Structure formats: structure tokens, C-alpha cells
Amino acid sequence: SQYVKRKCVTFPWVMSSQQLATQDEALGQETDGLDEGQEAITRRIKARSWQEKGYQRLDPPGGGWGLFGFHLVGALETSIVLTEGEYDAMAVYQDTEIPAVSLPNGASSLPPEVLPLLERFEKIYLFLDNDAPGQVGAEKFAKKLGVGRCLLVRPLRADLDLHPAGALKDANDALRLGVRMKPWIEAAEPLQHRSIATFKSLREQVLHEISNPGEFNGTKLLKMPLFTEAIKGLRKGELSVVTGPTGSGKTTLLSQLSLDLAEQNVSTLWGSFEVKNTRLMKKMLHQFNGQPLVQPGTSEVIEGLRDLADRFEALPLYFMTFHGGSDVDQVLDAMEHAVYVHDVENVIIDNLQFMMTMRKGFDKFEAQDSAIEKFRKFATENNVHVTLVVHPRKEVEGARLGISSIFGSAKVTQEADLVVILQYDGEVKYIDVKKN
Secondary structure, rough: OOOOOOOOEEEEEEEHHHHHHHHHHEEEEEEEOOOOOEEEEEEEEEEEEEOOOOOOOOOOOOOOOOEEEHHHHHOOOOOOEEOOHHHHHHHHHHHHOOEEEOOOOOOOOOOOHHHHOOOOOOOEEEEOOOOHHHHHHHHHHHHHHHHHHEEEEOHHHHHHHHOOOOOOHHHHHHOOOOOOOOHHHOEEEOOOOOOOOOHHHHHHHHOOOOOOHHOOOEEEOOHHHHHHHOOOOOOOOOOOEEEOEEEEEEEEHHHHHHHHHHHHHHOEEEEEOOOOOOHHHHHHHHHHOOOOOEEOOOOOOOOOHHHHHHHHHHEEEEEEEOOOOOOOOHHHHHHHHHHHHHHOOOOEEEOOHHHHHHOOOOOHHHHHHHHHHHHHHHHHHHOEEEEEEEEEEOOOOOOOOHHHHEEEEEHHHHHHOOOEEEOOOOEEEEEEEEEE
16 A cells, blocks of 8 residues: 555556546536647556556546547547557557557446547447456446447457467457457457357357466455455455454454455445444555554654545545435445446445335345345346345354354345354454355
């Protein structure tokens, strides 16, 4: 969570003054600093370490969004290639001379602010990496941009057969290996109907999963290696249930989990219905810093608190504003909005009991079963990971909890892919993985 000095490559996001003004208006902010007659404006730059790919920063912080290479696309062009990275966009154009731009934040997000820039194109070729995150992102962005005009670009089988597994992961690999990419683009296909599939349409994905099993273990929690080793990471499209007695550390664990994911650029949405967002953020700032925010033995805050807050603000963390008893359908509506607008991939609900709204003809168990079913369906259909905190039944204080200790355990544990119990006997706390 600390900035370091590195030699960087910088990628500018350049757009016209009119496009900049339109984006600022949508963001509710004023456009400042334009010289009269100035046509091309650098919206922001992405600085990326020359050697460590994961070390990058957007400058200035908190600005709008753009597409690298967009200012070089002719006004009369009706087709465009959208790639995962800047080098890929340059590789596509160098090899094919087809206009290509890159996503601002890789396969993880397509901010709604850039959608107006792409409105005029009749065809958008989604040329993302030939790996699990790239293919998932391509399908997600096709739905966001309009399935009818999007085509998914994948390596041709003949080219894959001529090279080792994983050698043709992206456009830059193809350029370096001398593989022509124009045939790939000409063979691009539309997104298949979600309810229909063939082995042909999934062939390369199936073979890729067999050849690269590690990619499909889920997102690793880098600061919790033993926990990651036990659960093999958090997988998209799955539902986790976390339970434990009062004081066992459920919120602390999930706070650390969300920070770990956010620092890996995994957008996370919090639904904290018991702890106010200000208290939750205060706890997360402490964990993010790794040490107390107040000088030991004093009431003075540490130096650099505002710099710490700036780094925390840059993380892809979002918080629902519900508090106390809430309607599950309203919560799901907010989650759906966050997935579309912020490309959220991880949702934390703390806790389920606040959404067990009693309806006429429903008892509390039926209400919980209905909520569980809706969250399970949401995780699957939106390909996000949903974590639910569910309180345990009343047990003898200090007793070891089991799956049957979870309130309404039959439906909860049946629908869950991962069940984690935080055990606490009054002296020792530990994480107990019951289902994975």
C-alpha cells in the first residue's frame, strides 16, 4: 500500500475538447484549463512500471476515463478493435492497420464514461487475452456495449496447434511470433446465446482450463496465504457463507479480504447493514495501513494520514448505503447497478438477517430461503462472487460450531459453494473451512 519509485512507460488518454466537455458534464464537473482553439486534450495518463506490470498509477487521480489510441481513429471509421492492453492495441494496428484502442483498466472494467466514445461504431471487435479473465471480460463487455454489434476475436485453431500452450495469449504475443492477426479478426464471432452452447464454441476454453488449472482456482488472497491454500481462491459465479459467534472477527476477516482483492484491482461492493460505513472504513484504513493511525500513548494521528487516505480512495471499493432492515430486492437492484457501472466482481453482505423481511404467508425460514436463492442466482448470472454473513443458532457459549449451527442451515449450506466458520472458544480464534 506504499508508492515506490520505478522507471515507467506512460500511456496518454487523448480526446477532443468536445468529448472532454461531454464527459465532464456527465460527471457533474466543470471543464477547466482549456486553451482557445485547443483540439486534442490529454485526459489522464497511465504510468506503468517498465518491469513490474502490476505497478501502475493513473495521473491525475480522480479524473475521467479514456481509451489509449482513440485520438488516432479516423472520423469516418465504422469498425474498431478493443484490446486488453496498450501494447496489444499497438500490435493489432501494426499488423492489420485496423484502428485499435485499449481498455483503460484491462479486462476488469469498462467504465460507463467511455461508452459514448464508442457509440458511433457499427462493429466492435473485442480482442481480449486468450485466458480466463480475458474471455470472461469479453463476454461481459459485449453485453455492456450491445451484443448485436460486438464480435469476439480468438486465435485460430491452426495457429494454436503450431505453438506451445499459452504462447498466443494476446496480440503482442502474436506479433512477436509472426502470426498474422487479420484472419483472427475476419473469423470473429458474435456472443452465443447464454442458454445455448456447443463444444465448438467452448472448445478452446475447455482445453485452456485443462492445460492451465491454476487460472481457475479463483483470486488468491495474497495476505492470507494459508486461507488461500485451503480454499484455492475466491471464484467468480460462486456463493460463500461466513458465520461465527459474536466477537469472532467476521467483519475484520471480510474487511481484510476486500482490501486484499481491491489491491489486486478486483472491484468490491460492501453491504454493511449492522456497522455504519464510516466505522467500517475506519477499520479498513487501520488494516490498510498495517499499524495504528494514532501515535501510541497519544491522541495525535500519524504523519501521512491524508496520503494514506488518497491511496485508499484510489482502491476499487464501493459501499451500499442501506442500514438496518432492508428489502432484498432493493439490495439486489443496487448490486446489479454496481456490476454494470463499476464492473464489481465481489460482493459482501453483512449480514443476511437484515434482509429477512417478513411477508404475508412467509415465516422467517422461508424468508431466508427466498433471499439465499436470489443471491445464489445473482452470483451465477452475473459471474460475481457473493459472500453472505449468516448468524449461527444460539449455542452453548464457547462450543465448537458445525454446519448444523448455521441459522436455517439446510438451504444455506446447500446453495453455498464455500462455508467458513470462525471458531472462538473465548480464548483462541481460528478459521474453519467446512465446505469448499
